[in-house]
Amino acid sequence: MTFVLRSPDELKAFIKARKSQGQSIGFVPTMGALHEGHLTLARASKRENDVTVCSVFVNPAQFNNADDLKNYPRTEKNDTDMLGKVGCDAVFIPSAQDMYPQEKPTLGFDFGQAERVMEGRFRPGHFNGVGIIVSKLFNMVSPDKAYFGEKDFQQLAIIRILAKELCFGIDIIGVPTVRETDGLAMSSRNRRLTDEERQIAPDIYKILTEAKKDAKEGASLKDVKESVLRKFAKSEALDLEYFEIVNADSLQPIENWCDAERAQACVAAFLGQVRLIDNINLK
Structure with a gap:
């Protein structure tokens, strides 16, 4: 009961x-x-x-x-x-x-x-x-x-x-974050997305996973960040508010992988009127 x-x-x-x-x-x-x-x-x-x-x-x-x-x-x-x-x-x-x-x-x-x-x-x-x-x-x-x-x-x-x-x-x-089958992080705000926006929303996680792949393959932090910013800039629907790679413990931005034992990529973007956030561990 x-x-x-x-x-x-x-x-x-x-x-x-x-x-x-x-x-x-x-x-x-x-x-x-x-x-x-x-x-x-x-x-x-x-x-x-x-x-x-x-x-x-x-x-x-x-x-x-x-x-x-x-x-x-x-x-x-x-x-x-x-x-x-x-x-x-x-x-x-x-x-x-x-x-x-x-x-x-x-x-x-x-x-x-x-x-x-x-x-x-x-x-x-x-x-x-x-x-x-x-x-x-x-x-x-x-x-x-x-x-x-x-x-x-x-x-x-x-x-x-x-x-x-x-x-x-x-x-x-x-x-750990629970995700839809297409990768979108579950959020109460997702129900405010239109059908068209819901199809676009998983692009946020896709960009993050590509950043993780690039980091694992040896790309510099600067290159990873610039690649992410370019991908958001190309999207006509996603309006990026911020993208940061931070020390997972202090939350402060880092400039090189050696600046932190754990590096976390964090993002916030608007899709229409809905603000979505997500993150992924890069290191």
Whole structure:
């Protein structure tokens, strides 16, 4: 049975009862509009914990674009049905008033250079909003482990910083990106693509995999990056916002392969009105 909990008090009572029985808690925070990627996170939690809690909350604090917040899909009934089918023990669906009783949060986070690049550069305030809501949820759920998709690579790194800095004592588990059969990274935003755009969207991952192939065959970082930029420039449909090759640990751009033990290629591009992100490990 999957419990639907709508208030922080209900959630805390549920958690207290399970912890009193010595049960471990796994947590999957989401903004709803669930897809197989989210369910993969829930299944990972089910395998590794006695109890799995998922949250569904479209967090206004992490949107710097009012239209993006307004258009974000909300599918509560479908979300709870999907989570029930994979055996999620509880779904926490709070109201904005529950999470932000003062309406506008006064708490603030600065994650340093890790948030000044890529997503942070183009979405000012985004990671402050992520930090606020995740810290609130971590305090309410007190999980042993929390699960996040590697598709949001920078977000995962930021949350690891958050958990370490605030001494939450929570294991942050990154789960590999789940993709459609044509390579497109699963995302709640994909449902906003037109049929024609949906046929074009996998080109993002195709370009990334070609970059990985070039890197493995010995191309310089400069050549790999220039090749990617040329391919996006040739696309009439994809409007590149950024492409960076970064140190996978610090998230800072690198100029040569020897600058980092792990190099990650990260991209954001608009396809019509829909902003898509993806990433791939190059080294």
